[in-house]
Amino acid sequence: MGALRRRVALGMAVLTASGLLTLAAPGSAQAASVCPGREVATLPFSTGTVHVFRRGDYICAYTAPKTPGAKRTMSVSVQARGSRPVVDKGRYIRRAGPVTVHAGHRCVRIKGAVAGGSVGSGWILC
Template sequence: MTSAAALLLALLGPGAAQAAAAGPCQGHKIKTFRFSTGHVTVFKTSGFVCALTYAEDPGRTRRMSVTLQARGHRAVTRSGMFREYAGPLSVRAAHRCVRVSGTVGGGSLAPRWIQC
């Protein structure tokens, strides 16, 4: 964390630190799926589901991806070369099951259905 970010969090108080720790997805965390090289964390807010795939060992650039698919719709993927995480990726999923998967390097999370 940069010194400017640390100063801002100190000025805003402990609640801001918790909000900043949530990362780029809005809403509340509903699930974390772990696999050998990372984990996928899923958040939900106002009819949307947002997910990020985090590397277990951040710092070096490697291929990562995160995929979401609301039942009845096409899968959406964000992939590329990242150091810390792939995403955020959001889909509209009001009252729908959502399929989640992700990869970090050679490890992957097999697709899982949530909210069913």
């Protein structure tokens, strides 16, 4: 019975340590995993930045504030030409999104906002 308890305790310790290492990963590694693909555009504005990624026929975007910390209103919107926009809007600390749309070979319009600042791309990635 004691050997079983030791094995369970060891297993829990390994799981806890791996979880802590995941949380302690640098922010750039976390940002890379938000959207798949390669970054094709950044849209900076006064209170944040919208990051846009492409992977095959899909476009993914998220909005990040210049200074994370307090909850504030943020949004991100991606619209493929001829389709309705996909929007994520709410009160967040780190980012709004990600949102992904199937664009194929169509142009997309990207919008993002943090608190009082916002940006819109017009039709891009045609």
